[in-house]
Amino acid sequence: MTRYAVPAETERFTEAPGRPGALEINGGTTMQCDCKDKYLEAVREHVVARAPQGSEGFEIELAGYGMTFGDDGVNWIFKVDVKGEYKAPKKAGGMKSVKVNTFISANFCPFCGVKSKADEAEAA
Known part of the structure; x- marks a missing residue:
């Protein structure tokens, strides 16, 4: 069995109390489900299974x-x-390029539908 060194930074990840599969990070949490880890492992297995022999x-x-x-x-x-970009008029005339760089966050896991964060009543 091969053993890998675990970076010291991961020691701050602990099982979140009362929420199986959720990790606690400095008082915060990951998603309330374990879908990220489950799907990451499934994708990894898929890629490894289809890679030519000797790949590493x-x-x-x-x-x-x-x-x-x-x-x-x-x-x-x-x-x-x-991410996007558009042209906006300049005060002195002409056009300038304006970049859009933002995100939309999900309130629920896109894989299983569980709420991303526990309700305040559940957390208390």
Whole structure:
């Protein structure tokens, strides 16, 4: 059995009390479900199974998850990045390019439908 060193930073991740599958990060939480880990492993297995024999160094990640920082700590959310560009008139005449870079966050897991964050009543 091969053992891998776990970076010290991961020690701050602990099982969130009363919510199986949810992790706590400095008082904040990940999504309330374990879909991210479950689907990441499924995708990894899919890629590894179809790779030519002798392939190595697989690095697979699920894009679309991000961190928020708030009064309740650090929280993981599922988000869809929104990027674009448009031309806006300049005061002195002509046009200038304006970039749009934002995101839309999901209140529910896109895979299983569980709420991203516990209700305040549930958390108390």
